[in-house]
Amino acid sequence: MGLAAGAGDEVLLELRAREAFSKRDYQTAGQLAKVCAEQAAAGGDQGTWWHMTFLEAECYRDMGQQQDCIAVTKRLRVHSLTAESSELMCRVLTLQSVSLQGLGELDAALADAEAAVHIGTDNRLRTEIRIEAQTALVATLAERGDNDEAWDQCRVLIKLLEASTDAQAAGKGYWAVGNVAFLRQESGHGVHYHQLAAERLSPSNDLALWAWFNRASAAMRLAAGIADAETEDCMDRAELAASIIGVTxxxxxxxxxxxxxxxxxxxxxxxxxxxxxxxxxxxxxxxxxxxxxxxxxxxxxxxxxxxxxxxxxxxxxxxxxxxxxxxxxxxxxxxxxxxxxxxxx
CATH class of the missing domain: 1.25.40.10 (Tetratricopeptide repeat domain)
Incomplete structure (x- = not known):
């Protein structure tokens, strides 16, 4: 990271940060993103500063450092670029909601998710951005135990998923829908939607996410009293993936x-x-x-x-x-x- 400041250097730093992120080396990606953001700010490049700062926040989220993630999203939330863009504001609120949920701060997580979804009613926003916001809302409502309201929001989410071409975003969405079905003691629907999620989530695309899904799906199945071979397979896959990517x-x-x-x-x-x-x-x-x-x-x-x-x-x-x-x-x-x-x- 001992590079001199300059437009070319910022591009190189950004590429290196995104490459590290794609390889799930979140610590390196976050460090590179932070340096790139600092150089961009010094050069007056607010666009690069925003996107690299957002990437830094995503790295904190994926490393489980939710307090650090929220500290960064709060800075992004009050930035002028965020205020001027519905899409950027929606992304920030969604990310902040997810981190707050990770901390168990469910009332605050719900407020941010609802705000993100409200912004997402603007049909000009990309479907994937709206899916992420809607998924965060469904997940937070389910975590709070508001299962009937969560299912109402699932119906909205399913319509968005059916129009999506992003397999990973759709996988996350169907995963959330399946969770709500399990919580409503509708195990058949839960298994169905988790199967749809499994068809879209790939270990070669994101091993950490795939592990997380299998771990969470096993937990939902067990909570529903389903202790069958498929549940054990989910646990085995999650543990195998953890042995590869590391165990927090x-x-x-x-x-x-x-x-x-x-x-x-x-x-x-x-x-x-x-x-x-x-x-x-x-x-x-x-x-x-x-x-x-x-x-x-x-x-x-x-x-x-x-x-x-x-x-x-x-x-x-x-x-x-x-x-x-x-x-x-x-x-x-x-x-x-x-x-x-x-x-x-």
Whole structure:
């Protein structure tokens, strides 16, 4: 990155940044994008500054550094170029919504997603931009437990997906639709839309996204009580991909939670508990929604083992984390379980 400033150098830096991003070397891509943006700003090239700063934010998102991503999107949001362009504003709001969702800040994520979708009602915007915004809205509503409203928005999303020529964007969209169907306990529709997503997402195009999809699809299938060979295949694919691209703490926890859920559904309670206990010990450093799910599953596991005192404690922790995430329906469901719990008093 020891290049002198200049138009030619900015082009080279931008190409190198985008190449690194395409190879999923997000740290290098982010560093290059930041240097390129700084040089562009010094030269008065606001367009290059904007696109390289946005790329830097995307790198933070894909590295799981959501706070850093939001810090950058906030700068982009108030920039004059963003204010002048519906498309740029829609992209910024969508990216910010996704990062806020990753942090479990669901009320703020919903506000940004709704704003992005409102902007996206302008039919002059590219279909892929509108799909990304609509997908973010569906995902946030589902995470909050607003499943009926999420399904209403899925109907809008499906129409956009049917008109899309971008396989990856369509794959993400069908993935979100399938998630909502699973959450509505419509497992047949959930499997159908996840199959449509699987047909469009390719490991050769984006291995990290493919791994994420398989990991998430396994989680949804397990939550629906589907512990079949296809579910195990999803877990195997996610773990194989993780061994290639590297394992972050979030990925490790997600893969282990799936395995724990798998063991639980097969009646292998000790194996499930061995995986869940260390995960729940990390609850303060996890997204609130994830911590809620982990503590809920551990509570069920401990209750089967006969440790009702610990089970109730983790059930209460689960409710607290769901409350913090804004997932009001999930929090209410757990509260109802607490009220019925033998030692609740």
């Amino acid at each position: 703490d979030d990925i490790r926890r997600s893969n282990n939670m799936n395995r724990a859920h798998w063991h639980f559904q097969r009646g292998e309670i000790d194996e499930a508990a061995q995986l869940l206990v260390p995960i729940c010990e990390e609850s303060p450093s996890m997204a609130h929604q994830t911590a809620g799910e982990a503590n809920l599953l551990l509570s069920k596991t401990l209750r089967v083992k006969g440790d009702c005192s610990a089970a109730l404690r983790h059930l209460k922790e689960s409710r607290a984390y769901f409350d913090q995430s804004g997932a009001k329906d999930r929090a209410a469901q757990v509260a109802a379980e607490i009220a019925r719990f033998p030692q609740a008093s």
